[in-house]
Amino acid sequence: MGVVSGYVLKLARESAGLTQERLAERLAVDGSTVQGWESGRRPLSAMNAGDFARLCARLPRLGAPASTGRHLRTAVEADLVLSTGSTAGDAWVDPELHPLAASVHRKTLTNMITWPFTGHLPSELGVFGPKAPRRGPVAPGPTMSADARTRFFDHLLTVAERGVLPGEALLRRQAVYLLGFDRRGEVVQWLRGEWANAGRRAIADGDVTRLLEARSASVALASIGDGAHLHDFVARTADTDAEIANLNYWAHWIGELQDDQADDHFMAEADTRTWSGIRLFHHLVGRLDPASPHLPLNLHTMHSLVASRPALLTERSGERDALAEALDVLSSDDVLSRQGRDQVAGLHYALRLADR
16 A cells, blocks of 8 residues: 555655656656556555665656655655555554554654545645646545555554553554544544543553553544543643653654654653754644644643743743733633643743743
């Protein structure tokens, strides 16, 4: 399966103003090869490393954005996750070989994986703007058959149920998170059971695995409209160690922590002073939205971020204005828990201090 990377290639080609035939000519391949790449029938992941590297390098020289190669590499990773799950179905896959266990996912990769389910163009792909008119009906994004989608989510459920060993924690956690994009009733019930197990256990200091199991379950449930558990999770993560782990997770998620991570231990171990917080601030301020299912976690993280980095407000008037506007909207809407109202009050106080 190569539907995600194929669609990214299509966007890159269109942004360069090339037809499939013209791109094939410039790459010295058959037109059917380009068609196969873009449809996913000939996955880019099946290319040898050298040919794929040359393709990534060539596309910007043909007029595609300079970031095309990076986006294609991420899309190939997404295809590997999707194809592994949809091929395996409810069968178990060795964690040593499973792409879900290869590294801690970032927002860019997760958005690519979930694109066929959400239909939402990943924001990073906004750099691709077609220079040539499209002919005929065009799919708005990569698609998977109903059977492939079912098999993929069945596989995630198998992973979540069977991945109980310590060395399988990352695989399991990332599977649970992705289950939040499955709307089947039996999966929703399973996630509620997962919260009953993970969310109610005491989280010992430094126990990142337990913390993240509870986080994944509560975030997944919030994604399908059951937000009460996310409020409960946030209420239980007010200690310093949990807040450090949460901030480091977010920094990795959006790319402020640039190194790839093979497991979750960095969240408790990484020094939060090694990243500025500016990118995370901008990411979060746009998500302090009363309609966001993840508002409690976004607000909690913003509160922790500003508390740990007051200079974000004292040295940047633009950031102060953006946060003040978001808080005004929240204050006028009756969606906040008591803890949320306290956090909004704390952020208002930080703004007043920054204005002095």
